Amino acid sequence: MPPRLRLIATLSLSQILGWGTTFDMPGVFGRMIAAELSMANETAFAGLTVMMLVTAFAGPTTGRLVERLGAARVLACGSALFGLGLLLMAAATGPILYFAAWLVIGFGSAFGLSVPCYAAVVEREGPDAKRAIGILMIFTGLSATVCWPLLSLGQDWFGWRWTLAVSALIHIGALVPLHLFGLPAIRGATAEATAASQEEPLAFSPAQAKRALLLIAIVSIAFNLVTTGIAPSLIELITQAGATPELALQLGALRSVFGISARAIDTVAGRRASPLFTGYAAAILMLAALPILAFSGGEPWLLLAFVACYGFGSGVSALSRALLPLGFFSPGRYARISANLSLPANLAMAAAPVVSTFLLDRGGATALLVYCAGLCLITLAALAGLSLIRRQVR
Structure with missing residues (x-):
């Protein structure tokens, strides 16, 4: 082999x-x-x-x-x-x-x-x-x-x-x-x-490098709060939206299928799609998924549309988190930068399931969806900051 x-x-x-x-x-x-x-x-x-x-x-x-x-x-x-x-x-x-x-x-x-x-x-x-x-x-x-x-x-x-x-x-x-x-x-x-x-892909000044690392950390934190917050409660969330337990399990399993498809598309188009573009796509897709679920009324095709948007978004968000450091810094620095980013990103993953479960059980699906929408908007703002730094360097 x-x-x-x-x-x-x-x-x-x-x-x-x-x-x-x-x-x-x-x-x-x-x-x-x-x-x-x-x-x-x-x-x-x-x-x-x-x-x-x-x-x-x-x-x-x-x-x-x-x-x-x-x-x-x-x-x-x-x-x-x-x-x-x-x-x-x-x-x-x-x-x-x-x-x-x-x-x-x-x-x-x-x-x-x-x-x-x-x-x-x-x-x-x-x-x-x-x-x-x-x-x-x-x-x-x-x-x-x-x-x-x-x-x-x-x-x-x-x-x-x-x-x-x-x-x-x-x-x-x-x-x-x-x-x-x-x-x-x-x-x-x-x-x-x-x-x-x-070899560095961009000629950063020290100040620009620090700002880029901070913004990449914000993207990682926000993506982790959304994806790892929703994922463990996805079946319950779909059930509360009106699905039967059997349908909720089937749709929950499909989430990863959509995620895999999104990653495959992004990888095939990898030479044209930068990690920044991938991040924008992920945030927009997950943001779009939230009102679909909120107004689904338990309709199976709308629940499927929610899972598709969320699945595609969460799938490519993982690629964006992993590859953003390679888009701004050299491969030789990848391990060190990833280790530095893992602390805040994993702290977000630690908090996400408890916060999301609390919101879902105490405030219902609406509370969780509003919370996730805010995180998606924060992500888009951080990605816009990274785009600005990239343009300034070039």
């Missing part, structure tokens, strides 16, 4: 299962676990907050470990921690062990998702990493589409506890060795490759 194909295939599988059995999992099991452990729904979803808080504060450590040990070993450690955390959750009888499980999963997320995954690509692809990351994200967006039906099937057959236990064994028994032995070797650096990786 060609090295690039093996790289993308290995990381795609690990990211699908990594996201699907952890961050996406409460979308299917969250309210079941809350009922069985006698917790409020927002308390159960606060496990995602614990996960993302740990991920955020472990970010700088992750960067140092990747530099010292290489991304493959860090990813293997992440899979082992995922397995341990899921086993703890399967055994939970109350909030203490439940949140201890999310604490372990949080470290697994820091070592097994996103930053070390993209660092593994940059290690092996260098200046060509942008396109490889785009292709990888096409497949990793399948996490909910693949895992939600499988988790639901596991619940029907075995219950949520045994389903989590089986997921843990997959992480430990399959993904740990896959990361250690399945990734292609890192190619030796050449003088030309090293020079290309250090």
Whole structure:
């Protein structure tokens, strides 16, 4: 198998299962676990907050470990921690062990998702990493589409506890060795490759570089608040809009299909579509989705239109978040800048599920939609600021 194909295939599988059995999992099991452990729904979803808080504060450590040990070993450690955390959750009888499980999963997320995954690509692809990351994200967006039906099937057959236990064994028994032995070797650096990786796409002044980093951080934060806020509650949100539980599950699973399609289109047009254009498209699509849901009246075709707009928008927003640093800074600085951005971005991901669940349960769908509309407008303003800086430099 060609090295690039093996790289993308290995990381795609690990990211699908990594996201699907952890961050996406409460979308299917969250309210079941809350009922069985006698917790409020927002308390159960606060496990995602614990996960993302740990991920955020472990970010700088992750960067140092990747530099010292290489991304493959860090990813293997992440899979082992995922397995341990899921086993703890399967055994939970109350909030203490439940949140201890999310604490372990949080470290697994820091070592097994996103930053070390993209660092593994940059290690092996260098200046060509942008396109490889785009292709990888096409497949990793399948996490909910693949895992939600499988988790639901596991619940029907075995219950949520045994389903989590089986997921843990997959992480430990399959993904740990896959990361250690399945990734292609890192190619030796050449003088030309090293020079290309250090070439800056824009001649920033120090002040402009700081403003660009700040605005990229705002884009990442706002996108994370919208996408990771809505995603775990998407089925409930569609149900409150008038869908049956079966239709809500089907539409919720389609969200990732639309996201994958959007990423594929963006990747194919990658030489013409900049990360800034991708960001504008994502924000506009998600903003357009909100009134469609608000005025859907439970009509299936309008609910489908909402999921399509939201799915397309959330799909390309992930590409924009990952690739914006490469659009403004050199590939050689990508890992360091991504590590710096991961702290505020992951803090936003930590807060998003609890805030969104609270708004949905206490204020209904309207409160959540107004909140998300405000975040989309903030994103558009930050992207406009980045466009202005780009024009000033050029």
